[in-house]
Amino acid sequence: MLTPELLFALRNLPLAARRAAEGFLAGAHASRRQGAGMEFSQYRPYQPGDDLRRLDWRLAARSDKYFLRESEVDTSLTVNLVLDASASLGHLDDNNLSKLDYARLLLAALAYLAQKQGDAVGLTLLLPTGLRQLPARADTRQLPRLYHALETVAATGTFPDAATLAPLTARRQRALTVCVSDLYEEQGEISRLLARLRATSGEVLLLHLMAGNELNFSYKGSVTFRDLETGQTLQLDADQQRAAYQRQLQAWLRDTAQAARRQGLDYYLLDTSQPLDGALREFLKRRQLMS
Structure with a gap:
């Protein structure tokens, strides 16, 4: 499998998406x-x-x-791709790849797969200034539109408020919604949106992005951390705090996965230092179950 950093190094999102997805197409039979x-x-x-x-x-x-x-x-579906583009996705892994870079590659590959399956695919970028939406289409010009939107989006600001998000769940539509987020929230705002998406679209695949250095806490010595959304800083000794951090992280991940599944969401944790194959496999599995 091509690693995310090798795909990103191509500096060509359409090519990277095709390279990441084509290995799965051979085994993906039309329903x-x-x-x-x-x-x-x-x-x-x-x-x-x-x-x-x-x-x-x-x-x-x-x-x-x-x-x-x-x-x-x-059979064809409507596939709605949703990206949380708040500032926390600017976090860099040890390979110098941000969560947003990984999300770009992932969503571009999912869009490529969806189109090859004959699906209508759309994209919504969740921005603090408002939603950027490309309604689902099945025509050949849709992929370039999606690629351009993904290439030009920046990780900025905080998660949008409820009023901004309202158009996303304004009407019911049977669809497979794929939401990509690091689930960085202050007061349950992402969880509430996911619950509404589940109620209006029927099927939600939640792809939870975590950087490798977050999961492994690979930092050493005295480190200053800065919250990308609030600007707050925290200085600590990484070696002293590693064991406590990992215990708390595992508890949070367990609680997050359980809460998501209680809501009826299909939850999948992604390590951004790893290849895209796990997420692509989950997408194809959900798509085949809906067909």
């Missing part, structure tokens, strides 16, 4: 159902209420029996 598509599958006897336009009149003329032509069609 099939019986319907009124273009590829003929079989006949079945007419039943009251069936669409008469699908009757095979030539066969009826020959046999005096009424049959419908059934075909196999690819």
Whole structure:
């Protein structure tokens, strides 16, 4: 698997997305159902209420029996990608890759996969100044729009307030919503949004970003930490605090995963120092279950 830093080093988001996703496409089979598509599958006897336009009149003329032509069609979904672009995503891992850099690669690869599956895919960037939305489309020009939006977004400010987020959950729509966030929140604002998304779209895959140096606390000696959203600083001895930090982190991660699953969310923790394959596999799994 290509590492995130190697993909990012390509400095070409469309190419990086394709390279990250193409290994999965070989094993991703289109979901099939019986319907009124273009590829003929079989006949079945007419039943009251069936669409008469699908009757095979030539066969009826020959046999005096009424049959419908059934075909196999690819099922498609609406996939809504949602990115928390608040300032905490500017955090850098030891490989000098930020959470936002990783999120760009991940969402671009997911968009590529979705389009290859025939899905309508859209993107919403959660910004403190408002939502930047690209409504879901299945046309060939959608990927360049998404790539441009991801390439130009910056990690800034705090998570948007409820009034700003309201249009995101204003109407119900059956869709697979993929939300990428580091879940940095002050008063449960991200959790409330996820609950509303679950209620309005039906399926939410939550991809929780954590940098490798956050998970492993690889810092050494005296370190000054600065909160990217509040500006507050904290100085400590990393070696002395490592054990206590890791205990508290594991407890928080466990509680976070349990709370998400109680809400009916599909939760998946991502280490931004690792390849994208785990997240892509989770996406394909959820998509196949919905098809």
